[in-house]
Amino acid sequence: SATTYHHQVQANVERKLKSHELAAPFATKEFIWFAASALLALPIFIVYKFLCSLFCTKTKKPTRHSHRHGRRRAKRDHSDK
Numbered sequence: 001s002a003t004t005y006h007h008q009v010q011a012n013v014e015r016k017l018k019s020h021e022l023a024a025p026f027a028t029k030e031f032i033w034f035a036a037s038a039l040l041a042l043p044i045f046i047v048y049k050f051l052c053s054l055f056c057t058k059t060k061k062p063t064r065h066s067h068r069h070g071r072r073r074a075k076r077d078h079s080d081k
Helices: 004-019 027-056
Strands: none
Touching: 004 027
């Protein structure tokens, strides 16, 4: 189940964090839980975003204005500056 995988990932994250001297202060219970959750959730989220980009198409929103604007006018130069 997911709890088993989460405990396994937590143990691996804790072991990795404690093995590096710069990362050892971050080896708190809360951070390890958060990192394990992120490691389990991010691949699922990335695959979801990838599949959505492949198969989901955005519908075009209708334009608000029915008339088209011509070319923009250039800004006028202020000679008093």
